[in-house]
C-alpha cells in the first residue's frame with residue numbers, strides 16, 4: 001500500500017528523477033524520526049497518564065503503530081500538530097497490521113504480554129505486507145515464548161502469527177539479536193512494566209545497529225526508568241512507572257541523508273535545520289562519512305550545512321552500527337571516482353527487501369559495477385562513460401527510492417518505479433526533492 005503522492009503519482013507509475021539545474025542552495029526541513037516517533041508512541045502507551053508528542057512523523061510506519069496501539073485499547077489523538085496518547089490497560093483480542101514496519105512487527109508483540117498480566121488472555125493476530133512475511137522474527141518469537149506467551153506461527157518464525165499472553169512472565173530472557181537490533185529494543189520497551197522488570201541477554205555473535213539500542217535505553221532513562229548494562233550484551237531494566245508527559249521528536253537524520261548526499265553529487269550547499277547537538281540516531285554518522293567522501297559538513301547552531309563540488313571519493317566503511325544509512329552511502333559509492341567497500345551489513349538482507357541484492361542489481365542496471373557479498377557491498381565506482389538511464393526498481397523499499405533519486409541526479413532520463421514507497425517514512429519526498437533542486441514551489 002502506498003499513499004497518494006503530492007506529485008499526483010500513484011503506485012506502479014514511473015517518476016522522472018529530476019536533474020539539478022546547477023549547484024544547490026537549499027534548506028530542507030526533514031520530518032520527525034521514525035524510530036523516535038514509534039518508540040515514544042509505545043512508551044506513551046505504557047505511561048500512567050496522557051503524553052503529548054511534538055514533531056512526530058506522519059507516515060505509513062507511524063500510522064501503523066497508531067493503529068496497532070488503538071487495537072490494544074490505547075487512545076491516540078493524532079489530529080493536530082501535537083499528538084496526545086491516552087494510555088489505559090492493554091487489551092488482548094484483535095488484529096494488528098504491521099505493514100512492512102520493523103518497528104511495528106517487533107515492538108508491538110511484547111505489549112501483548114501486559115494484557116495477560118491483567119487477566120485478558122485473548123489472542124492477538126499479527127500480519128503484514130507480503131514483504132513483511134519474510135522479515136526475521138523467529139528469535140523474538142522464541143524470546144516471547146520463553147516469557148510464557150503461546151505463539152502459533154506454523155513453525156515459520158515469521159509473520160503471520162497469533163500470540164496468546166501468559167498470566168505472568170519470568171524476569172530474565174535470552175534473545176539472538178544478530179538479525180535485528182529491534183529484537184532487543186522490543187523487549188526493552190515493555191520491560192519496566194513487567195512485574196519484576198526484565199534482564200535481557202543477547203546470545204548471538206553479532207549485534208547490528210547498536211545506536212538504535214542506545215536510543216531505546218536513553219528514551220527509557222529520560223522517562224525515569226533505571227536501565228543497567230553490566231556488559232555489552234546484557235540490559236537490566238528495573239520495574240517502575242514511566243515519567244513521561246511531553247516529548248519532542250528530533251528530525252529524522254537518516255531521511256536527511258539523501259538531501260545531504262545531493263550536495264556532493266550536484267555541488268553547492270544543502271542545509272538541514274533542527275540538527276540535534278547530541279543524538280543516538282545513526283544519521284549522526286553522515287557528517288564524518290560525507291567528509292571522507294569529499295564533502296564539507298558544518299554544524300552552526302542547529303543547522304547542518306553540507307557543501308560539495310561534485311567530487312565524490314570512494315570509501316571503506318563498517319556500517320554495522322548504522323545499517324539504515326547504507327542505501328544513501330551506496331548511491332554515492334556508485335558515483336564515486338574510486339572503488340568502495342561497505343561491510344558489517346549482512347542483516348540488511350532482512351530489511352524492507354534484501355538490500356544487498358537490490359543495491360547490486362540497481363547499480364548494475366544503470367551500468368555500474370557492484371558485488372553483494374554475505375556481509376558486504378563492493379563498488380567499482382563510476383564507469384568512465386558514466387551511468388545510463390533505466391527504469392529503476394524500488395522493491396517496496398523507501399530507501400531504494402531515495403537511492404535511485406540520488407543516482408538520478410547525474411543520469412538524464414532516469415526513471416523510478418513506484419516512488420510512492422517513500423510513504424513508509426517520508427511521504428513528501430518527491431516534492432521535497434524537487435524543491436531542493438529548485439524545480440518546484
Ligand SMILES: O=C(O)C1=C[C@@H](OP(=O)(O)O)[C@@H](O)[C@H](O)C1
Nearest residue numbers: 035180181182208209212323324
Ligand atoms: O529500532 C529502530 O528504530 C531501528 C533499528 C534498525 O533495525 P535493524 O537493527 O534491524 O537494522 C534500523 O535499521 C531500523 O531502520 C530502525
Ligand SMILES: C=C(OP(=O)(O)O)C(=O)O
Nearest residue numbers: 100101102103324351352
Ligand atoms: C530498516 C528500516 O526500517 P524498519 O523499521 O522497517 O526495520 C529502515 O527504515 O531502513
